[in-house]
Amino acid sequence: MCGIVGYVGFKDATPVLINSLKKLEYRGYDSAGIAVFDGDNVVVRKAKGAIKVLEQRLADETIKGAMGIGHTRWATHGEPSDLNAHPQTNVSGTIAVVHNGIIENYAKLKEWLQSQGVVFRSQTDTEVIAHLINYYYEETADIFTAVLSALGKLEGSYALAVICRDYPDRIIAARKDCPLVVGLGKGENFLASDVPALLEHTRDVYFLDQKEVAVLYTDHVSLYTENGEKVVRAPFHVDWDIASAEKNGYAHFMLKEIHEQPKALTDTLRPRLVKDASGKATDIHFDEIEIGDDWKNAGRVVITACGTAYHAGVIAKYAFEHFARIPVEVDVASEFRYRNPILNANDIFIAVSQSGETADTLAAVRLAKSAGARIVAITNCVGSTISREADQVIYTWAGPEIAVASTKAFTTQLMCLYLLALKTAAIRGKIAEKDYEDCLAELSSIPEKAQMILDNKSVIQKFAARQFNKEKVFYIGRQFDSAASLECALKLKEVSYMHSEAFAAGELKHGTIALVDTSTLVIALATQPSLYDKIASNIVEVATRGAATFVITQDTADSFREAASEVFTLPPVSPEFSAILSVIPAQLFAYYCSVLRGINPDQPRNLAKSVTVE
Numbered sequence: 200m201c202g203i204v205g206y207v208g209f210k211d212a213t214p215v216l217i218n219s220l221k222k223l224e225y226r227g228y229d230s231a232g233i234a235v236f237d238g239d240n241v242v243v244r245k246a247k248g249a250i251k252v253l254e255q256r257l258a259d260e261t262i263k264g265a266m267g268i269g270h271t272r273w274a275t276h277g278e279p280s281d282l283n284a285h286p287q288t289n290v291s292g293t294i295a296v297v298h299n300g301i302i303e304n305y306a307k308l309k310e311w312l313q314s315q316g317v318v319f320r321s322q323t324d325t326e327v328i329a330h331l332i333n334y335y336y337e338e339t340a341d342i343f344t345a346v347l348s349a350l351g352k353l354e355g356s357y358a359l360a361v362i363c364r365d366y367p368d369r370i371i372a373a374r375k376d377c378p379l380v381v382g383l384g385k386g387e388n389f390l391a392s393d394v395p396a397l398l399e400h401t402r403d404v405y406f407l408d409q410k411e412v413a414v415l416y417t418d419h420v421s422l423y424t425e426n427g428e429k430v431v432r433a434p435f436h437v438d439w440d441i442a443s444a445e446k447n448g449y450a451h452f453m454l455k456e457i458h459e460q461p462k463a464l465t466d467t468l469r470p471r472l473v474k475d476a477s478g479k480a481t482d483i484h485f486d487e488i489e490i491g492d493d494w495k496n497a498g499r500v501v502i503t504a505c506g507t508a509y510h511a512g513v514i515a516k517y518a519f520e521h522f523a524r525i526p527v528e529v530d531v532a533s534e535f536r537y538r539n540p541i542l543n544a545n546d547i548f549i550a551v552s553q554s555g556e557t558a559d560t561l562a563a564v565r566l567a568k569s570a571g572a573r574i575v576a577i578t579n580c581v582g583s584t585i586s587r588e589a590d591q592v593i594y595t596w597a598g599p600e601i602a603v604a605s606t607k608a609f610t611t612q613l614m615c616l617y618l619l620a621l622k623t624a625a626i627r628g629k630i631a632e633k634d635y636e637d638c639l640a641e642l643s644s645i646p647e648k649a650q651m652i653l654d655n656k657s658v659i660q661k662f663a664a665r666q667f668n669k670e671k672v673f674y675i676g677r678q679f680d681s682a683a684s685l686e687c688a689l690k691l692k693e694v695s696y697m698h699s700e701a702f703a704a705g706e707l708k709h710g711t712i713a714l715v716d717t718s719t720l721v722i723a724l725a726t727q728p729s730l731y732d733k734i735a736s737n738i739v740e741v742a743t744r745g746a747a748t749f750v751i752t753q754d755t756a757d758s759f760r761e762a763a764s765e766v767f768t769l770p771p772v773s774p775e776f777s778a779i780l781s782v783i784p785a786q787l788f789a790y791y792c793s794v795l796r797g798i799n800p801d802q803p804r805n806l807a808k809s810v811t812v813e
Contacts, residue, residue, distance in 0.1 A: 201228060201285075201299045202271040203379065204396055205360045205370045207415050208387020213262050215400075216269035219389070220250055222396040224802065228271035230284035233257075234295035235267035236367045241295050245284035265417075266367060268360045268390070270297035273805075276305070277322025287326040289333035290318060293364040294342075296332065298325040299392060300356035300377040308352065328353070332361060343414065346371050347427055350412070356558065358407075360390055370415040373425075374407045378556045378584065381405040381413050381420055383434055388415040394437055395599060402437040406582035435582055453602035453694065453793075453800040457786050458653055461646040463597040463607040464779070467614045468642060470596075480639035483622040488575065488591035490619075495626045497547045499526040501572075503535045503563045504551035507605040508612060510686040512551055514778045515616035517679050521775055522624035522638075532559035536566050548572040549619075553600065553608040555583020564588060577615050579608050593619075602801045604693045606786050609686060610649075613779050617642060641773045645780065648770035652783045655767075659784050662765045663791035666747060670718040672697055673711060674785070675704040675737060680724035683778035687722065687785035694800040695792035704737045717745035722785070725752040725759065726769065726777035738762040751784050753777065 202223030206215045216233045231253045232245025242262045246252045250271070270285035277283035286295040302308070305324035308331060313319065317330045331352060335345035342363045350373055358377035362370055372379055372390050382389030382397035382404050390413075391397050397404060407413055410425040422430035449455035473482035500519050502512035509531055516527040530540070532550075536559065542548070548567045552560045555578035564574055564585060576589035579597045586592045595611035621638055624630040630638075672691055674684035681703040688701035702711065704723065715721070721741045725734040731754055738748050739762045750759040750766045753774075759766050769780050793800040 201273050201392070202396070203297050203299055203358055203360055203390065203392045204269040205267070205372065205390030205415065206387065207266040207368070207370050208384065208417050209265055210387065212264050212267035213257060215389075216267050217250065217254060217257070218399070219391060219396040220269050220271055222399075223271055223392060224250065229274055229279035230281070231269070231271045232284045232286055232297075233262070233267055233269040234286040234288070234297075234362060235262040235264040236362060236364065237262055237264040238367075241288070241293060241362060241364050243286050243288060243292070243295060245281060245286065247279050247281050247284060266362060266370065268295065268297050268362055268370060275301055276324045283321045283323050285323075285325055287321060287323055287329045289329045291333075294329055294333050294336065294361065296325060296329040296359055296361050298328055298357055298359040300358060300375075302327060302353055302357065303355035304353070305355075328357075328359060336363070342366050343371060343427075346373065347412065347425065350375075350425060358392060368416055371412065372407070372415065373410075373412045375410050376558060376561065376584075378554075379407045379413075381407065381415060383420060386417055388417065388420050390415060395601065398437065403434045404437060404582075405432075405434055406587075408587065409584065450794075451602065451790070451799070451801050453604055453606065453790050456600055456602055456606045457783070457790065459598065460607045460610050460783065461650040461653070463595075463611050464614055464646040464649060466596045466598070467611040468618070468646070471618055472639060472643065479636070480643055481636055483618050483625070483639070485593060485618075485622075487593055490622050490626060493545075493573065494547060494623050496545060497525060497623075498543055498545045499528060500547045500549060500623075501542070501567075502527065502529045502549045502551065503532045503560060503567075505532050505557050505559050507609050507686060507689060508551040508553060508557070508560070510682065510689065511609055511612040511616060512549070513682040513685060514613060514679060515549075515620060517682055518617055518620040518775060519623065522620045522630055523627055524629045525623065525627070530563075532557070532563040535563045540566075542567060542570045542572050544571060546572055547575065549575045549577065549616075550585060550589065551577045551612055551616075552583075552585050553579050553605050553612070555580040555585040557585070561585055561588070577612055579611070603803055603806050604690055604789070604800065606690075610779050610782065614642070614645070617776060617779075638773070638776075641776055645772065645776065648772060648780055649783060651770045652780060656787050658765075658767055659787040660791050662749060662767075663788050663795060666720050666749070667695070667697075667792040667795040669697065669720040669747065671714060672699040672720045672722065673707075673715075673741075674699065674701040674722050674724065675707060675734075676701075676724035677704050677730045677733060678727050679774060679778050680726055680781065683781050684722075684724050686782055687724070687789075690782075690786055690789040691792065693806060694789050694803050695796055695798060696803075697792060697796075704734055707737055707740065712740065712744070715741050715744045715746050719746040720749065721746045722749045722751065722788075723759075723763075724781050725750055725754065726781055727774045728754070731758045735759055735762065751781050
């Protein structure tokens, strides 16, 4: 996901824009640029590559001015280049635009604009927006009206910011399907794609709603609908500490966020446990949502998500069916929205998204809502689009997650889903009171046990040092472990670029074993005691074919020592809850492999933190 920033006020805009863009580097990008009004003209500086390349250019070609916009771009339309970098301008350079998202009808608009004599310089869909605004500006001589007219012609997704030479006192911003946040200062106002870019300056913000337009002046911000009608609402106050978005001494955000999991899990769990006078957890209560007759009488649970959040949903399927004895369907959101899904009036529809802005998940939510489903969202981001459009929201309270590869957001999603599964089991009468309380005690122990794993991370680091050059890595497991292995494999491929796959261990003999040789590493999750013998047999099968093997297990009887190259023993926990713990060594392994291979784990290539286009 690209990054947008903007500033209008009394300071020199250039350093404000550059520093704000740096706060969004975690989102991934291949070029960067700014446009600043210098008192006479809109001046654009942009460059392919990292922000430091842009800074070098600005050192030679300085711009001074108190209003500007900036952008970091992942290439979609047109290769990464200086020319295709944002901002994009109209022919005369008097209007500059930065844009996240994809304009689906850009080719048709471009052809029409060319028929009007417009000459294009880039390959981007964004340049169409600049020329379209200019076309309507020449008709109306009013930049706000011109922007609204242009928005009416755009199909697809966008978050955009516009400045015009003739209006040196304002920035116009708009969004549809892509996030945009306005920061409110004193004598100055700010714009960004995400909150971390604003925290240095303000904690009072407007999260722009769908198809909403904002006009930022130095002394106020006006909000409008897409039709130009005034919108009035109170700003939202962000409680995050600035330091929580910084590395705090860790080499990378990913490592910091892996280490934040004990606290994040505690923050997610503690407010939802009801305790008696002795401090014993006896029940689960969500302040945000009511779990009543609709959950008691539900025919099934439908979970939709993408990527890491989807994997949390797969694990949740096992948990809901095991504890609550209710059927669960889990769908990748991009498949759900195109397969004409069957939805019933008594379905519980759960959408899981770390950012709350995931395009396919949001589209699935809207489809389900149009069919009459009641939507429960699980997200980490207050004020996100999914949180606003869902009927009920459960926040994970993981805190800001900056690294592209999700870690603490995943484990806190799991914690929320486990709590939902247990509460559903209780109200449906599918779990005995003592078993229910025992499960709550088990969940209460998870944060401490997560810390125990982190305290023993040197075992993972040493193993990674021996195995980071493997050509193929296969994760295997059974039941809950099979589901958790999906996330383990994704984490490794995301940040280390090692080829990794995950599948049920019983499928090993049905094709994949043909690939196993001395260049292979097989990592087995083995936390289901009733299936230890089965997993041990799988390990022997691959070890005899030359594969290195690593077992992540709760076993203390050395069931795997003979065949495995290395065993990492987890703290004991009920098999049903083991996924929250077993994924942590895999996160660490992925991180260390990334670093050993000379890759920045915070910004893996071609990936973005918030995927707001299909």
